[in-house]
Amino acid sequence: MLQRTFYFGLMTYHGETYEGKHKPLITKKLFDEVQKVLEKKYNRKPQKHDFAFTGFIKCKECDSFFTAEKHKKFYPKTRGEVWYTYYRCVKKKGICSQPYLREEEVENQLRDIVSSVSLSEVWANKLLEMAEKDGEKEKEFAVGELQKLSISLSDLEKKLDRLLESYLEEITDIESYQRKKDELLQTKKVLQEKITEIKTNGSSWLEPLKEFVKEATDAAKIARAKNNCKDLAFFAKKVGSNYFLNNKRLEFLPVPPYDLLAVSASTASPTSASLQMCRGWDSNP
């Protein structure tokens, strides 16, 4: 059902595409986005484990993934049985000297990473104010854009007419005719939707920018919150890629547009110092 073009306004009958007279339920843009999601969903491998930070962090030394496992420690006089989650390299490609580390050590570094690409509310508001002003300016340009689009649209109508003529005069065979017609009608939908979008929204960049600013302010909250490892991992994957552990230090590459916000993460951060101090914590509460 999610793959039927009918819902954005086209109809297929005996292999030929027609413009439906019905009111489309969704836009072609949304339809295309749904196709991308479907593709991802069906290519996804099933998850075996339930550890928050596995599946996206690799070992810098041997390029294997880091895996996690639970181990218990027993403190007879104080806390009794306590379970800890440890992360270690799976060493799939042979010998590797990288040490294992506690989940908290991964978590703290991820909090710093997410925090390093976040925006404060003050800056977010300033940015939004500037964006609104630019949006106003762009509205003026939109008029010219609309003109160009309507020219393209009328060119396309002419092409459709010529295609039909060449088919009726038996210059084009049925298969090429149907294929070309389908192609042209799809393009026509895209043009029509662009026109509608400009007429209703004006600038197409303004909404994504607002969304980005909102997410970047959310990042600050996610980094600060407690007991939210799954959310933290989700955000970390959103803002960065190429996560590598190298002697317990987590390295990453901020992805656009978050790279604009990333502070120099390669310099020694307070994390390494605080981790040094925390070492041995579990044996000396």
Ligand SMILES: [Zn+2]
């Ligand atoms: Zn390794």
